[in-house]
Amino acid sequence: MRITRYAAAFAALGVVLAGCSSEAGDTVEDAADAPVEVEENVDFEAGTTMAELAEAGTMTVGTKFDQPGFGLRTPAGTPEGFDVEVAKIIAAELGIAPEDITWTETVSANREAFIEEGRVDMVVATYTINDDRKQRIDFAGPYYEAGQDIMVAEGNPLGIQGPEDLAGKNVCSVEGSTPAEEIRTNYPEAQLTLFDVYSKCADALANGQVDAVTTDNVILTGLVAGSPDQFDLVGNPFTEEPYGIGIPKGDDEFRAFINDTLEQAYESGAWAEAWDSTAGAISGTEAPEPPAVDRY
Amino acid sequence: MQFFIDNFPLLRDAFLTTLSMSLLAGLLALVLGTVLAAFRVSPITPLRGLSTFYVETFRNTPLTVVFFFIIFGLPQIDFAVGFFTGSVLAVGLYTAAFVCEAVRSGINAVNPGQAEASRAIGLTFGQSLREVVLPQAFRTVVPPLGNVWIAMVKNTSIAAGFAVSELTASLQRLSNANAGELLLVLLAVVIGYMLITLTSAYGISRMERRVAILR
Numbered sequence: 225m226r227i228t229r230y231a232a233a234f235a236a237l238g239v240v241l242a243g244c245s246s247e248a249g250d251t252v253e254d255a256a257d258a259p260v261e262v263e264e265n266v267d268f269e270a271g272t273t274m275a276e277l278a279e280a281g282t283m284t285v286g287t288k289f290d291q292p293g294f295g296l297r298t299p300a301g302t303p304e305g306f307d308v309e310v311a312k313i314i315a316a317e318l319g320i321a322p323e324d325i326t327w328t329e330t331v332s333a334n335r336e337a338f339i340e341e342g343r344v345d346m347v348v349a350t351y352t353i354n355d356d357r358k359q360r361i362d363f364a365g366p367y368y369e370a371g372q373d374i375m376v377a378e379g380n381p382l383g384i385q386g387p388e389d390l391a392g393k394n395v396c397s398v399e400g401s402t403p404a405e406e407i408r409t410n411y412p413e414a415q416l417t418l419f420d421v422y423s424k425c426a427d428a429l430a431n432g433q434v435d436a437v438t439t440d441n442v443i444l445t446g447l448v449a450g451s452p453d454q455f456d457l458v459g460n461p462f463t464e465e466p467y468g469i470g471i472p473k474g475d476d477e478f479r480a481f482i483n484d485t486l487e488q489a490y491e492s493g494a495w496a497e498a499w500d501s502t503a504g505a506i507s508g509t510e511a512p513e514p515p516a517v518d519r520y
Numbered sequence: 521m522q523f524f525i526d527n528f529p530l531l532r533d534a535f536l537t538t539l540s541m542s543l544l545a546g547l548l549a550l551v552l553g554t555v556l557a558a559f560r561v562s563p564i565t566p567l568r569g570l571s572t573f574y575v576e577t578f579r580n581t582p583l584t585v586v587f588f589f590i591i592f593g594l595p596q597i598d599f600a601v602g603f604f605t606g607s608v609l610a611v612g613l614y615t616a617a618f619v620c621e622a623v624r625s626g627i628n629a630v631n632p633g634q635a636e637a638s639r640a641i642g643l644t645f646g647q648s649l650r651e652v653v654l655p656q657a658f659r660t661v662v663p664p665l666g667n668v669w670i671a672m673v674k675n676t677s678i679a680a681g682f683a684v685s686e687l688t689a690s691l692q693r694l695s696n697a698n699a700g701e702l703l704l705v706l707l708a709v710v711i712g713y714m715l716i717t718l719t720s721a722y723g724i725s726r727m728e729r730r731v732a733i734l735r
Contacts, residue, residue, distance in 0.1 A: 399680070399689050400696030417603065418689065420681040424592070428683070431595035433603075 266319035273471075273478040277345060278318050285311045286330035286344035286470075292446030293503035294350050303327050307348040309498035310367055310469070310489075314346070317485045336360045339470050346482070347470035350442055353518070362475065363468030364482035367495070369515045371461025372403050373441035377429060378454050384436055386460045390414035396425035396434040403439040406463060422447065430454050440465060442503075449506035457507055466515060483517040490514040523704045527694060534690035535712045541608055541686060542673045542716060548612030549672065550665075553619025558649055560624050571620065578617035583678055586610045591682045607679035615672045622664040626657030659731040666724035670717050687712045 268275035277283045287307050288295035294305040312322045330338050330349045338344045339361045350370070353363045374395075376384050384390065391413035397404040399418035407414050417434050419425055425437040426447050437444065441461050448455045471478050489495040496511035504511055524531070559571035578586065587610045594600060601609065630653050638648035680688035687709050694705040 396683075399685075400692040400694075404693075405697070417683045418685065418693075419683055420692065424681070424683075427592045431592060431600065433595060433600060 262316045262321045263319045266317075269477075272481075273345070273475055274318055274481050277320065281320060282324045282326065283315055283318070283320055283345045284326045284328055284343070285315070286328045286335065286338050286347035286349055287311065288331070288349045289329040291350055291442065292449050293506045294442055295348075296446075297329075304502065306368070306499055306502040307350065307467075309502055310486075310495075311346070311348045313489050313494055313498065314469070314482055314485050317481075317488075335470060339472055342472070345471075346478075349470075350440075351467055351470050352465045353468040357470075360473060361470050362473050362479050363470060363518075364479045365468035365486060365517055366466035366515045367469065367486050367517075368467040369461075369512070370440050370442050370465040370467055372406055372438060372463040372465075373444055373461045374458040375426075375429065375437040375444040375447060375455050376435070376458060377432070378456055380456050380458070382435055384458060386458070387411050387414075387438075387462050390436060390438075393435040394433075396428055396437045397439055398422060398425070401439065403463075407438060426451070426455070445503055445507040452508075457509070459507075459509060466518075468518075480519070483519055486514075486517055523698065523701050524708060527708070530690055530694070531687075531708055531712065534685060534687045535715070537604075537684060538673070538676055538686040538712065539716060541604070541611065541676045541679060541684070544608045545612035545615060545676065546669060546672060548608065549615035549619045549668075552612070552616035554623055554654070556616060556620035557623035557627060558654075560620065561627050561649075563645060575617045575620050578614050579621070581614075583610065583614050583675055584681075586614050587678055587682050603679075603683040607676070607682055607684045610682075611672060611676055611679070615668060615675070618668045618671075619665065622661045622668055623654075623657060625664065626659075626661035627653055629660045630656045656733065659733050662724060662728045662731060666721065666728075669720060669724070673716050673720070674713065 266274075266278045268278055287303055287305075289297040289303055291305065291307075295303045295307045296305050297303045308327075311325065315322065315325050328338070328344050330344065330347050335347050335349060335351060336357060339347055346364075348367075351357075351363075352370070353366055357363070372387075374384055374387070374390070376382065382389075382393065384393065387407070388411070390407070390411055392415070394415045394417055395407060396417045396419065397407065399420060404416060404418060407416055417425075417428065419428070422437070422439060422443055425434065428434045429437050430451065437447070437455075441457065441459075444457055448457050469482055471482070486495070489498075495514055499511040503509075556571045556574060559567040560575070562568060587607065590601065590606045590610045590613075591603065594606075627649075634652055634656065635648055638652045643651065676686060677688040679686055680692065691705060691709045694708075695702050698705060
């Protein structure tokens with residue numbers, strides 16, 4: 225992916241320098257940036273969100289800007305990651321090209337508010353579906369099932385395969401976090417070492433001061449990506465965090481449309497392709513079985 | 521009230537951790553700081569240089585950086601210490617620089633005639649420092665040392681970010697688990713620190729009155 229992007233950048237540069245028509249340059253860039261095909265002739269029932277967005281030809285998507293593998297802003301200013309690719313798949317189905325999407329950073333604390341205020345058309349931001357949130361917004365999907373996982377030193381010298389193996393081991397997490405509570409409650413034989421941020425857990429693991437680090441696999445994936453020759457992901461999630469796409473409450477047609485699009489992407493392989501080029505490329509794991517969408 | 525009863529064991533352990541960390545680091549800082557102060561006024565140039573270097577290094581480095589160095593830096597040169605020990609070392613070594621300067625100011629406050637007189641009756645430098653100068657110096661530095669001590673007790677809170685389950689760490693843990701009772705959590709933690717600092721302040725002012733030199 226990265227190589228093709230560099231290739232595309234060089235190709236585009238070469239085209240510009242050669243003074244050729246810019247059309248050729250655009251084609252190269254599109255090929256690199258848009259693995260999904262943008263629908264040409266879209267037709268939606270008048271009055272629906274889909275019709276409005278297709279008519280406007282642009283949409284605003286909220287995503288994380290600091291989550292490697294899912295939504296991480298590149299120096300160029302646009303984010304990249306699995307969430308971003310999923311959003312592009314949905315936009316393409318609306319006839320909106322990736323470059324016509326406006327990306328807005330949403331952090332955990334402001335996602336519901338941004339949807340309610342209409343500052344974003346949808347949120348794809350490692351957004352766990354739960355009943356509290358469903359009071360304020362609706363979720364399409366899930367499109368990915370995250371879960372608490374374990375990161376160990378390269379080669380897994382202690383042979384840790386799951387949370388049961390943490391008994392008597394020194395395991396690191398963040399004080400006050402849900403993963404730390406999970407270990408405390410369900411695996412009390414593990415010794416907890418608690419820092420204030422996960423990067424310190426990574427330092428401690430690299431130094432051999434702790435035996436393992438545990439939190440959501442999405443965060444661990446980013447840490448493994450940072451030092452692939454120091455850390456390994458166990459890859460055996462033991463909690464369930466279904467990630468959904470947040471949309472305004474009550475927009476059932478839009479929700480059904482996104483769910484249809486997701487199922488289509490599961491079947492066509494676009495979903496797996498999106499995984500392989502982003503989070504999968506970072507963690508070295510194959511695309512998991514896509515979760516069944518929940519049409520509640 | 522139910523909140524305090526439910527979380528009493530956690531808060532008590534956190535309080536005791538902060539207290540023991542403070543006492544151990546305080547002892548280290550007092551001993552090392554006094555030795556450094558003696559070095560700083562000694563007639564031997566290398567010792568003076570060493571002490572000055574130490575004080576300027578630790579006094580001008582943020583405590584968090586000292587923590588990082590001891591907790592994550594030392595293991596890289598194969599000198600790993602536990603998180604609690606490392607935190608005591610970080611706070612103690614850092615505070616020693618301030619103790620050194622406080623004690624030095626006390627030494628300087630002792631009339632030079634005292635040191636000259638002790639030399640005139642044949643005391644060595646070490647003897648005059650131990651028997652004549654330092655006992656008087658410590659009396660004048662009780663208030664500044666009290667300040668250093670109270671600042672140090674509060675500085676131990678940085679250990680919360682380095683895997684020590686002391687009072688501030690319990691604040692992080694409890695405030696996440698009891699978002700509705702944030703004010704109670706804060707109250708409990710503030711009371712914990714005040715138990716240490718206010719009692720110390722009282723002790724310091726009593727000691728100050730007892731050892732005051734009438735000039």
